[in-house]
Amino acid sequence: MAYNVLIVDDSAAMRMLISKVLDIARFDIGACFEAGNGQEALKILENNWVDIIICDLHMPEMDGAAFLEAMRAHKLWRSIPVVLVTTESREYVVSPLLKHLAQGYIKKPFRPETIRSQLAAILGEAYRPDVRELEGRDF
Amino acid sequence: MLENLKAATFEIFETMFFLFPESSDGHDCLFDGCVLQAWSPVAGSKSFRVGLTVPLPLARKMAANFLGLGEEEVESATLTDILREAATMVAGNFLSREGASAAFRLAPPQSVQFDGETRKWQQHAHYLLFSLDNHNLEVFLERT
Numbered sequence: 096m097a098y099n100v101l102i103v104d105d106s107a108a109m110r111m112l113i114s115k116v117l118d119i120a121r122f123d124i125g126a127c128f129e130a131g132n133g134q135e136a137l138k139i140l141e142n143n144w145v146d147i148i149i150c151d152l153h154m155p156e157m158d159g160a161a162f163l164e165a166m167r168a169h170k171l172w173r174s175i176p177v178v179l180v181t182t183e184s185r186e187y188v189v190s191p192l193l194k195h196l197a198q199g200y201i202k203k204p205f206r207p208e209t210i211r212s213q214l215a216a217i218l219g220e221a222y223r224p225d226v227r228e229l230e231g232r233d234f
Numbered sequence: 235m236l237e238n239l240k241a242a243t244f245e246i247f248e249t250m251f252f253l254f255p256e257s258s259d260g261h262d263c264l265f266d267g268c269v270l271q272a273w274s275p276v277a278g279s280k281s282f283r284v285g286l287t288v289p290l291p292l293a294r295k296m297a298a299n300f301l302g303l304g305e306e307e308v309e310s311a312t313l314t315d316i317l318r319e320a321a322t323m324v325a326g327n328f329l330s331r332e333g334a335s336a337a338f339r340l341a342p343p344q345s346v347q348f349d350g351e352t353r354k355w356q357q358h359a360h361y362l363l364f365s366l367d368n369h370n371l372e373v374f375l376e377r378t
Contacts, residue, residue: 105342106315106316106318106319107311107312107315108297108300108301108312108315108316108319109319111301112300112301115301115302153322153340153342155342182322182323182325182326182327182340183326183340184326184329184330184335185335185336186336187336203250203319203322203323203326204245204246204249204250204323204327205249206249
């Protein structure tokens with residue numbers, strides 16, 4: 096099963112890096128959509144099916160928290176799993192988001208294998224890469 | 235304070251850029267040619283900024299390592315993008331190490347480019363110098 100991924104980050108370089116990590120980790124990616132802020136992400140959701148979202152918090156125009164609120168208010172999008180990838184570490188900011196709006200949290204800087212393991216945990220049984228194929232790969 | 239800034243710099247450069255800076259004891263931080271500077275404004279009970287100053291060739295190497303590309307494949311816009319990300323990550327990591335994350339908020343990063351010949355670069359009040367692949371790297375912290 097191929098997964099459609101949406102990466103939301105105001106840094107194009109960070110979006111490119113995450114996309115590469117997904118590729119190297121051999122996630123079965125159908126489409127990889129990119130958005131520079133929450134507004135752009137909502138537009139993408141309006142027109143595309145997305146299976147998982149990787150989202151930054153600090154972004155211009157519409158930040159990650161506002162985007163998650165808007166997304167969770169939508170009956171079709173509220174069940175899409177979200178992993179936060181952010182420099183934000185304030186407990187009173189991150190904890191409520193993890194309690195109600197997001198399923199995973201990765202603090203920048205991160206190692207590529209952290210993204211791989213978080214996504215694998217969220218996607219669960221649906222994602223089972225051949226570990227032997229991954230051995231020796233440059234993460 | 236500077237020890238935590240140094241530790242944050244090491245962690246970000248090693249984890250995200252696969253580069254290993256060495257502390258430099260020199261006090262004359264000279265950058266030849268084009269220099270990029272990026273910083274992350276920090277707001278709270280005090281306002282300050284945490285930033286990096288790097289020569290263009292080092293910025294290109296950072297970008298290439300970050301994205302797994304050849305240095306010749308990195309576009310100019312990507313250099314400032316990645317340097318801003320680096321400044322934000324160093325600032326965030328520094329605040330965590332200081333145990334001050336809860337009290338301060340990071341604002342969107344900013345950047346500027348200097349032509350080395352204009353000598354616009356100036357030593358900051360609190361700074362660390364590193365040597366990296368025959369390039370200088372400055373990491374600074376200053377009140378705003």
